Amino acid sequence: MKKLFTTLTIITILQLSNAFAHNSETFEKMPFLKPYSELLEKYVHPETLEGIPSTGVNYLGWQSDPKHKTAMKLLEKTNLSDIKSKEEKISFWINAYNLLTIDLIVTKGEQESIHNLGGLVGDPWNEFSWVIDGLEITLSQINHQTLRNINEPRVNFALTCAAISCPNLKNQPYWPQLIYTQLERQTREFLRNKEKGVKLIKAPKTDSNLRQTDKFKVSQIFQWFNNDFEHGNIERFVQRYVFLYGATHDGYLPYNWNLNALTGKKPKPVQPNE
Known part of the structure; x- marks a missing residue:
């Protein structure tokens, strides 16, 4: 029994060491994940929003946390040539998409719905762009020209649109070494949510014999x-x-586009000149 316990302990230590090594390598290629993961853990929590089981975001806290600007600067400086494997590409672009969506909400101070952004047609996915490694890119381009070309349908349930009926934002990033497990869990949870999935x-x-x-x-x-x-x-x-x-x-199902903010935690309004 003692020998078995020792063997299991060694296996556990090796697994943890391997996971740590993978995370260290991921942080080197995607350094924005460190502040981003801390923001997710701190500001994303389960909550029922307008009768729909969800995760909500404390946008007010996120908006004022200096780690957001740190995460954005590190994302912009990512060397895209380092993102090589399919697993790295899926996890990187999901995380980037979700962080940029949150950035849009907190920098614009949107309080009601992401559809209020993006001009008269309410299309923020094409209206706004960011620069990553010198590449100017929109949310629509990330989704339609990058992620959907990977042919992984479960990605649809990992992207947040900052709305109540969207897939829940996880309180941790997506990791290359865990990406398929995370996508499977995320898809299952979304589809089994009868108000969303x-x-x-x-x-x-009836009294009729017809079934x-x-x-x-x-x-x-x-x-x-x-x-x-x-x-x-x-x-x-x-x-x-x-x-x-x-x-x-x-x-x-009806789609609720209202902001997925935790109760009382909408971002503060931002003046046009801010």
């Missing part, structure tokens, strides 16, 4: 990015994560 609707009982079929509704993410999921076969993708009991797809 998949909602089963039981057929009403009515149960229905299910899904997030509008499946409508916007339909071809990402089994070439449009929503049922096939969803049933990997949710028991459908023979239910058929019947439309989409």
